[in-house]
Amino acid sequence: MPDYEYTALTVAGDTVAKTLQADSRKAAVAQLTSEGLTLVRLDECGGVPGEQGVALVPEAGRVPASSRESFTRQLSSLLAAGVPLATALYRLAKEAHSEVAGRVWQAIHDLIADGTSLADAMNQFPRVFPRVHIAMVxxxxxxxFLALVLEQISDFQARERDLRGRIVAALVYPAVLAVLSVGAVIFLLAFFIPRFEAMFSDFGATLPLLTRLIMGTSAWIRQWGLVVALVVACALLAIREWGASERGRRHWEALLLGLPVFGVLTARLAMTRFCRMFGTLLKAGVPLVSALDVAERSLGNQVLVDAVHEGGQHVRQGSRLADSLSQCTLLFPGSVVEIISVAEQAGRLDDELIRLADTTEKEVDRRLRMAVALAEPALLFVMAGIIGTIVIGMVLPIFALQDYIR
Incomplete structure (x- = not known):
């Protein structure tokens, strides 16, 4: 039984370098993966460095999203054309435009050649492939029906890229406005208001309540501002680490779904992915239960996945699809369940699911544009109110001083 030297990352992000015994490279990879480790490198002891060792995770850099999308689409096309998986991965590794992407594709090819499944190979690169994509693969x-799933994943990536681009373009002006407004408020409180304190201290009379509140806030920010900023930064890092854990991610996803506006949009986007994937697979002749299994994995939110999976158990036991999905009210409103029920009875479930995905996607896009359009004037109103309140608070004592002189 050969010995293998490996370098891996723990769940906490620590690097470990040890030696283990295994019957083969595939067995070594399976053993380490079962222990929750993410492999960085695996070498057989006594082998020639660089020949038998495989770098399983890029040492530096990230794979661009465009490279990942291109990889998924091209791999789908090659598999649909009948090219073997290992050959397709080898070609993509050689033709990769990014050096980091080329190393990742080559590492996946080497794992496939050792007998690892594509999903397990992709799972070695959590920074490259999202969990939902790995589950679908x-x-x-x-x-x-791997080629069909890969095609749908590439379509999802393209649609999400377009949606993200529209959102970013719409948020550029509000974001710049927010940064400038916050900067102006900090400047007024930290540098402008202190100049008036000496003058107001010689005023001799009681300052207006608004002025005293503003000056107290200014003094508090100057004294504790850096401490508060440091505490907030540490809290954000702690929340990020907590959200990376399985339990934390589940709580975070449940919290997002509970938000008034964002939660509804998240559920609608998930429903769009579900319906499009489900309908496309059914149209391609995939059995209902198998298509449902892939579609529920495309939701991306584990809370929704669990809810749909629980309802899907009834489908696996012979119940109607509409009756099963009606139990997940957060994802499927009553009107959607009714449409699915009618389509199921009429035998055109695949076409109706794709149509539902198209109409829901348009509705989500319209709501997002409306939310951004409303956020801009609301932000202007709030920032103008804050800055105006500060200015008024500083002007009131001056008017009082004029009345006192008269």
């Missing part, structure tokens, strides 16, 4: 491999 795993289901596609299991059901024998």
């Amino acid at each position: 795993r289901a596609g491999e299991k059901g024998g």
Whole structure:
């Protein structure tokens, strides 16, 4: 039984370098993966460095989202054309435009050559492939329609890229306005107001309540501002680490779904992915239960995945799809369940699911544009109110001084 030297990352992000015994490279990878480790490098002891060792995780840099999207789409096309998986991965690794992407594709190829499944190979690169994509690939491999799943993943990536681009473009002006407004408020409180304190201290009379509140806030920010900023930064880092854990991620996803506006948009986007994936798989002739298994994994939110999976158990036991999905009211409103029920009875479930995805996507896009359009004047109103309050608070004592002189 050969010995293997490995370097891996723990769940906490620490690097470990040890030696283990295994029957083969595949067995070594499986053993380390089962322990929750993310492999960085695996070498057989006594082997020639650089020949038998495989760098499993890029040492530096990130794979661009465009490279990941291109990889998924091209791999789908090659598999649909009948090219073997290992050959397709080898070609993509050689033709990668990014050096980091080329190393990742080559590492996946080497893992596949050692007998690892594509989903398990992708799972070694959590910074490259999202969990939802890996889950969908795993289901596609299991059901024998991997090329179709990869095509849908690439379509999802393109749609999300377009949506993200529209949102960023719409938020540029409000974001710049918010930064400038916050900067102006900090400047007024930290540098402008202190200049008036000496003058107001010689005033001799009681200052207006608003002025005293503003001056007290200014003094508090000058004394504790850096401490508060440091505490907030530490809290954000702690929340980020907590959100990276399985339990924290589940609580965070549940919290997002509970938000008034954002939660509804998140659920609608998830429903769009579900319906499009489900309808496309059914249209391609994939059995209902297998298509449902992949579609529920495409939701991306574990709370929704669990809810749909629980309802899907009834479908696996022979119940109607609409009756099962009606139990997940957060994801499927009553009107959507009714449409699915009618389509299921009419035998056109695939077409209706795709149509639902298209209409829901347009509705989400319209709501996002409306939310951004409303956020801009609301932000202007709030910032103008804050700055105006500060200015008025500083002017009131001057008017009082004029009345006192008269």
